[in-house]
Amino acid sequence: MGKPMALNLRKHGFEVIVHSRSRQPVDELVAAGARAADTPAAVALHARVIVTMLPDGPDVSQVLEAEHGVFSALQPGTVIVDSSTIAPATARRLAAETLARDAAYLDAPVSGGEIGAIDGTLTFMVGGDSTALGQVLPVLSAMGKPERIVHVGDSGAGQICKACNQIVLGGTMTVVAEAIALARKNGVDPMKVRAALMGGFAQSRVLEVHGERMINANYKPGFKGRLFKKDLGIAMAALSEAGVPAAASAVVTQLVHAQVAQGHGEDDYSAIAEVVFDLAGLTGN
Numbered sequence: 030m031g032k033p034m035a036l037n038l039r040k041h042g043f044e045v046i047v048h049s050r051s052r053q054p055v056d057e058l059v060a061a062g063a064r065a066a067d068t069p070a071a072v073a074l075h076a077r078v079i080v081t082m083l084p085d086g087p088d089v090s091q092v093l094e095a096e097h098g099v100f101s102a103l104q105p106g107t108v109i110v111d112s113s114t115i116a117p118a119t120a121r122r123l124a125a126e127t128l129a130r131d132a133a134y135l136d137a138p139v140s141g142g143e144i145g146a147i148d149g150t151l152t153f154m155v156g157g158d159s160t161a162l163g164q165v166l167p168v169l170s171a172m173g174k175p176e177r178i179v180h181v182g183d184s185g186a187g188q189i190c191k192a193c194n195q196i197v198l199g200g201t202m203t204v205v206a207e208a209i210a211l212a213r214k215n216g217v218d219p220m221k222v223r224a225a226l227m228g229g230f231a232q233s234r235v236l237e238v239h240g241e242r243m244i245n246a247n248y249k250p251g252f253k254g255r256l257f258k259k260d261l262g263i264a265m266a267a268l269s270e271a272g273v274p275a276a277a278s279a280v281v282t283q284l285v286h287a288q289v290a291q292g293h294g295e296d297d298y299s300a301i302a303e304v305v306f307d308l309a310g311l312t313g314n
Contacts, residue, residue: 030139031082033146034112034172036061040149041171046072069093070102078168079109085259086115093123105131108161110169112153114138114260117185117192117267124157124184133161136184138191139173143251144238152177154194156187192264199261199281199301201235206302209243210309219244239299246303248296255294258285 032054038045045063048071049055055065066072069092072079079099083089089111093099099109109127111120111134120136127134135157145151151173155162162180169178181190208226212219223240226232242248261282268275284304291307293300306312 030112030143030146031080032057033143034080034082034151035063037146037149037172038168039063043168043171046076048072068097069095069099070097073099073102073104073107077104077107078165079107080168081109081111081113083111083113084256085113086119089113089115089123090119094126100126100130103127103130103132107132108165109134110137110165111135112137112139114191114195114256114263115188116263117188120156120188121185133158133164134184135161135165136187137169138187140191140194141173146172150174150177153179154187154190155180156182156190157184188263189267191260192267195257195260195264196268196278198235198298199257199285200277201233202239202299202301203281203284203305205233205236205240206243206305209240209302210305210311213306213311214309239302242297242299243302248293248300248303250295250297252298253294254285254288254296254298254300257298258282258289258294261285 031049035045035047035058039058039061045058046066047055047058047063048066048069059065081089081092083092091098093109109132111123124134124136135155137153137155139145139151139153141151149172153169153173155178159180166178181187208222209219212222223236223244226236261278265275265278265282268278284301285298287304288294288301291304293303
């Protein structure tokens with residue numbers, strides 16, 4: 030996700046300084062005109078807008094708080110935009126630590142997957158100071174659609190919104206998989222069923238994109254199942270802390286756990302369908 034986001038910044042004329050634990054994306058971005066930094070601190074020394082895209086909360090904490098992390102060289106007035114999906118409590122803590130250094134932190138997780146990152150059409154769900162968001166709007170607009178950059182509230186609100194997003198995605202993917210399984214077990218062409226459903230109230234982006242993936246068993250990852258498992262863990266914790274019933278999300282979470290346990294954790298998260306198909310006694314396409 031981070032590499033295509035940075036490429037879109039370059040396409041829009043921004044000077045970009047990059048650091049990653051993996052060398053290949055750095056080399057590709059340097060070839061596109063970016064500058065490489067040896068440490069997160071080296072990025073913080075020169076950049077006044079810092080965008081992080083990392084797998085989980087401990088990774089974000091490490092990048093910001095480690096010996097050669099962002100905080101060690103953070104300049105006053107800098108805005109940190111964390112587009113990772115992490116626990117809301119972690120986002121709030123990091124926001125407070127950033128503010129204590131005379132800088133701003135926005136939790137700004139995204140939706141749209143790898144396709145949205147490549148096309149520059151991501152949705153940003155932003156928590157934090159609205160003034161800081163105004164400062165970085167041109168940067169976010171280079172990576173996402175301006176009308177989909179939504180300020181949802183104070184620090185942590187962006188992560189709550191992302192949890193809501195993953196809850197809806199997981200439930201929708203599960204019922205789409207069940208519908209495809211029902212069609213297949215009755216000898217009805219699932220692609221024609223999908224086409225019919227796309228013309229009515231059952232229409233959704235999940236049915237359009239992931240429904241086709243499920244029918245064709247094309248699980249080349251845009252977003253890996255093991256990361257979706259992590260995201261649903263965050264969502265389930267948030268539901269529990271808020272006292273919200275989670276009957277549907279609990280079932281989806283178990284199916285995702287099964288997906289990962291069956292060796293599909295590196296596949297796209299839409300491979301949850303394979304668990305549904307196995308339970309339905311379906312093999313092959």
